[in-house]
Amino acid sequence: MALTDTALKALKPMDKVFTVADDRGLYVEVFPTGGVVWRYRYRLNGKLEKLTLGKYPALTLKNARKKRDEAAEAVAMGTSPAQQKQLAKVAAADATTVAEFGERFFAEIVAKDRADLTIPRRYFDKAIVPAIGAKPVRDVTTEDVRAIIWRKKDEGFDAAAGQIRGVLKRLFDFAMTAGLVTTNPVLALPMRHVHKAKARERALSPEEIKTFLRAAFESNIRRQFKIGLHLILLTMVRKSELLLARWEHVDFDAAEWHIPVEHSKTGKPHIVFLSTQAVALFRELQALAGGSSLVMPGRGSLTKPFAHNAINNALKVALAGQDIPAFTVHDLRRTASTLLHENGWPSDVVEKALNHTIGGVRGVYNRAEYATQRREMLQQWADTIEALMGSGRVILGRFKPAA
Known part of the structure; x- marks a missing residue:
């Protein structure tokens, strides 16, 4: 039996994930947390595939059926909508610039670690963005980051160069986690070669x-x-x-x-x-x-x-x-x-x-x-x-x- 808006609103989570079918391969998956996700199941060249369409209620029943019909057209033409979606994600990742990804980095990583973002934000905005901000994250090389770090060292600010290296390393660590890069270009520049902090002992008399x-x-x-x-x-x-x-x-x-x-x-x-x-x-x-x-x-x-x-x-x-x-x-x-x-x-x-x-x-x-x-x-x-x-x-x- 096809789903209705009333039936969707009445869905209650259980201890395990369960599914409720609509029609022609469309169904919802209900999670123990209460989340409800639309999916479309289809066969292409004898192989079973599924496509995630979106979350309910943001994606309504009417619009979920519309997206299913669009995906079904692609299947009828011999195209895999699931594969096309994955390729679109990769293309978007390829185009993500350092400046764009930096905003995500500060919001999802740095802001959770420290209350005051002033210092890392200043290094990012003043030293990193002007040099490689417009460059796709995937295209940044070790030579790119070396130039940024050594520019600060050449100015006589070794400690600041070390801070910039730290921001770059964490940013590209996160880029690896997010699947934008496979290696961190900063790792070829060990901190001991950039700046070695000295324990301070200065106390005023x-x-x-x-x-x-x-x-x-x-x-x-x-x-x-x-x-x-x-x-x-x-x-x-x-x-x-x-x-x-x-x-x-x-x-x-x-x-x-x-x-x-x-x-x-x-x-x-x-x-x-x-x-x-x-x-x-x-x-x-x-x-x-x-x-x-x-x-x-x-x-x-x-x-x-x-x-x-x-x-x-x-x-x-x-x-x-x-x-x-x-x-x-x-x-x-x-x-x-x-x-x-x-x-x-x-x-x-x-x-x-x-x-x-x-x-x-x-x-x-x-x-x-x-x-x-x-x-x-x-x-x-x-x-x-x-x-x-x-x-x-x-x-x-x-x-x-x-x-």
Whole structure:
């Protein structure tokens, strides 16, 4: 008996896939998940074949029968509609450009791995698309990707070249999964030949902290950057966590900053206990935000944060002409960690404040958050920095936990 619209709407999923026939080879396949798919079964040269027509209810009964009749005409002419559909897929894949496939890559892969796409997106848009964006994915060669990566190396930016290689490798890994290519052209360029990251050990001394903060606040960089750099030192957060922060995450009454899971590198929510100095800095940032929901809205926009390299550049400007070895924004976290450890604070307390994942057996069994200790530690740390700024001589005393 032929299907009706009423019968289709009444279909209920079962534990196993089952089929319900319509007429002349047309039928629906019903999945345990509730999905319903139209298929057409036919014989060509004595061989049984089937063609997927589409999903119900997007493809109605009337239109499914129309597509069946079109396929039946092709069969009558000796043509396999299933084979023609497969060839059309291959042709579409052959024509897919790097720029087109990159959009799918960012939506289906990168966006699921990280909340902030700024850095990989910038490398893709600025370095990869101008070079090979219009080229079909299948036609990209090792020489193509080598040219992109080595152009950045020749400019003296080995770390950026390594980042670009990483984006290209992941993109072509996904292209292999999607069936667009059979080999990854990036694999012929080992990362060790592009850039070998060095473990950083830079931590500022008390004298350097004083020089850095005074230079930052006396420089002509934006006031938001001065406060932001100070806050990173006081709170030990990552640069991205501050740049993505929103006012809904800051609780002034509780003196807490809640970093949501989507902004946390560890993939877990994190609470930063704010010292009185940090609260004051946040209040000033709120006044500078101009009503934006972002703690640090970018220049000329209340809806977008500053780019990651903006605060990096601000630090370089602030330190220009200062008698202090170069350091990065991330080194401020290492500075706080080093001095806190040296002054007797338990490693687990410091690591929790840094929002690090504690490894090994200790990490498995230690679920403590050390809220009281972290609040006390960060307040003492802020008091120490404040005293350091106000002193003529730099003497960093012991500020370990009270007995």
